[in-house]
Amino acid sequence: MSNRLEHLRYTIDRLIMKKQPYQARYFFTHLYSVSYFCTLLAHRRGLDAEIASTAGMLHDIYQVTTGTTEKHALHGAEESEKILTSMQSYTDEEIEIIKNAVKHHSKKRKIHEPYDEILKDADVLSHSLYNVNYAVIEKDAERYEKLLVELGCTSDELRETGGKANGASNTRYKPRLNIDESCAL
Numbered sequence: 001m002s003n004r005l006e007h008l009r010y011t012i013d014r015l016i017m018k019k020q021p022y023q024a025r026y027f028f029t030h031l032y033s034v035s036y037f038c039t040l041l042a043h044r045r046g047l048d049a050e051i052a053s054t055a056g057m058l059h060d061i062y063q064v065t066t067g068t069t070e071k072h073a074l075h076g077a078e079e080s081e082k083i084l085t086s087m088q089s090y091t092d093e094e095i096e097i098i099k100n101a102v103k104h105h106s107k108k109r110k111i112h113e114p115y116d117e118i119l120k121d122a123d124v125l126s127h128s129l130y131n132v133n134y135a136v137i138e139k140d141a142e143r144y145e146k147l148l149v150e151l152g153c154t155s156d157e158l159r160e161t162g163g164k165a166n167g168a169s170n171t172r173y174k175p176r177l178n179i180d181e182s183c184a185l
């Protein structure tokens with residue numbers, strides 16, 4: 001396969017398909033949506049969309065392979081390096097950028113390098129747009145608000161989340177109703 005992003009996706013797909021169906025659904029939707037949002041943000045910010053998109057596909061790889069969230073960003077960075085090196089189609093510099101983005105992606109309240117920030121923001125968009133009837137995760141709220149401004153989104157529906165479906169008040173940010181605690185990091 002000559003398209004290295006598709007080659008990588010094929011490899012990740014096979015790992016996801018070993019999971020239980022409800023986990024596979026989560027990982028397919030989450031990893032692909034983060035990858036797409038990385039593409040969008042890279043275009044917007046003038047960075048390499050393929051590199052950003054690749055980081056999105058890999059960012060929770062340690063959760064896929066081990067089922068644990070503990071230090072998954074750090075271990076995921078190491079795992080990403082191994083996968084990309086084994087593919088023999090990425091330069092050392094590209095691998096370093098992707099590895100660092102994966103390594104830093106859980107630190108949403110800190111600011112790192114531009115590709116790291118794209119990945120964190122894409123992760124936040126994926127969490128926050130999954131279902132507008134779920135509240136935005138508290139630690140994601142500040143980034144999400146900035147992203148809505150950056151992307152020119154003025155719709156109140158994207159902000160007023162948390163319980164509209166069951167008639168509860170529209171508190172903007174509160175602990176999220178998690179479908180799976182392990183999947184929300």
Ligand SMILES: [Fe+2]
Nearest residue numbers: 059060123185
């Ligand atoms: Fe994630």
Ligand SMILES: [Fe+2]
Nearest residue numbers: 059060106185
């Ligand atoms: Fe994560």
